[in-house]
Amino acid sequence: xxxxxxxxxxxxxxxxxxxRSLAEQMQLNDHITFLRSVSDAQKLSxxxxxxxxxxxxxxxxxxxxxxxxxxxxxxxxAVNSGGPLETITDGKxxxxxxxxPLEFAEVMKRFLDNPSLSKEMGEKGKESxxxxxxxxxxxxxxxxxxxx
Numbered sequence: 001x002x003x004x005x006x007x008x009x010x011x012x013x014x015x016x017x018x019x020r021s022l023a024e025q026m027q028l029n030d031h032i033t034f035l036r037s038v039s040d041a042q043k044l045s046x047x048x049x050x051x052x053x054x055x056x057x058x059x060x061x062x063x064x065x066x067x068x069x070x071x072x073x074x075x076x077x078a079v080n081s082g083g084p085l086e087t088i089t090d091g092k093x094x095x096x097x098x099x100x101p102l103e104f105a106e107v108m109k110r111f112l113d114n115p116s117l118s119k120e121m122g123e124k125g126k127e128s129x130x131x132x133x134x135x136x137x138x139x140x141x142x143x144x145x146x147x148x
Contacts, residue, residue: 001019001032001033001034001035002034002035002036002038002042002043002046003035003036003037004036004037005036005037006037016034016036019034020034043068044072047068047069047072047074048072050074051074051111051118052069052074052075052076052077052094052108052111052118052121053065053066053069053074053075053076053077053094054076054077054078054104054108055069055076055077055078055079055084056078056079056099056104057079057082058079058081058082058099059081059082060079060081060082060083060084061082061083062082062083062086062087063082063083063084063087066078066083066084066087066088066094067087067129067133069125070087070088070093070094070122070125070126070128070129071125071126071129071130072122072126073119073122073123073125073126074118074122074125075093075094075095075111075117075118075121075122075125076088076093076094076095076125077094077095077097077104077107077108078094078095078096078097079096079097079098079099080096080097080098081099084096087132087133088125089124089128092121092124092128093121093124093125093128094121094125095107095110
């Protein structure tokens with residue numbers, strides 16, 4: 001489990017400690033590694049070796065994390081609010097779900113039941129990022145706005 005972490009932010013500390021405690025209560029400490037504020041190299045390695053990315057913030061702004069995952073050819077499972085509504089196409093480049101454990105678990109299981117699903121959705125995600133969020137796409141959109 002990885003993510004940005006700033007010790008100066010009380011909410012970060014509280015959430016991290018809550019997750020550690022939950023892992024301990026569920027006797028999962030030997031199966032979960034908590035990585036806080038990983039380097040770019042670590043992030044690339046994690047993205048290369050994962051099946052999909054779980055993006056759990058509700059009402060998050062645009063957010064670069066789903067874009068990075070999709071550009072790395074990984075599908076994204078995200079909460080169906082905020083930025084992911086703009087970046088993820090449900091059922092094509094990932095899954096958008098209510099922030100409920102069972103909803104996330106159901107789509108996570110799809111990747112276990114169908115190993116090729118990650119590759120299929122990941123390829124579509126990369127295509128989508130290139131089409132919507134590349135420098136070329138930005139330039140074309142800017143030109144359209146300026147040339148009105």
